Amino acid sequence: MKRTKKERQRLLTETIEQNPFVTDEQLASEFGVSVQTIRLDRMELSIPELRERIKDVAAKNYENEVKALPIDEVIGEIIDIELDQRALSIFDVKEEHVFQRNGIARGHHLFAQANSLAVAVINDELALTVKSNVIFVKPVKAGDRVITKATVRGQDDQKNRTYIDVVSTVNNETVFKGEFEMYRTKGLGDQNENSN
Secondary structure, three states, X not given: OOOOHHHHHHXXXXXXXXXXXXXXXXXXXXXXXXXXHHHHHHHHOOOOOHHHHHHHHHHHHHOOOOOOOOHHHOOOEEEEEEOOOEEEEEEEOOHHHEOOOOOEEOHHHHHHHHHHHHHHOOOOOOEEEEEEEEEEXXXXXXXXXXXXXXXXXXXXXXXXXXXXXXXXXXXXXXXXXXXXXXXXXXXXXXXXXXXX
């Protein structure tokens, strides 16, 4: 049974509220209408496009969370973070991020997303990359959405080091892996003492 416009727009609003990261294409498929219809509905309802929704969620949720660098210096959009535990970001690859000759994303963009996420996950005012070991597993092209997850693997409070594993995927396929050794000014023990 086909929904009325009013009913579709009500459900559209609810769906986007529940999952602000849903694409217009996914919505069109879910509601059995064209992408253009979804865009027109969004415009009528004053619901921003996906990229703006991601920025809004990131700004609201993580601006005060990230300590080691300003949120606007993170490459990609942070969509989840638990300091000293894990972080997740999205980076949409555009034409300006790829080589013109072959359409493959320049490696420094993938590295920058991974490295800035490794810095952002550190619960300290200063976090610097000491060294990294990275592997570019598969080429990334314009139009791909890179989802990067940083996971804190361990700490060495004596050396003020945090060890982070980073994995980037496109459509659930790994495209980049990295191990990052990060310097921080305080160990976790120092921060726990200061918070008491």
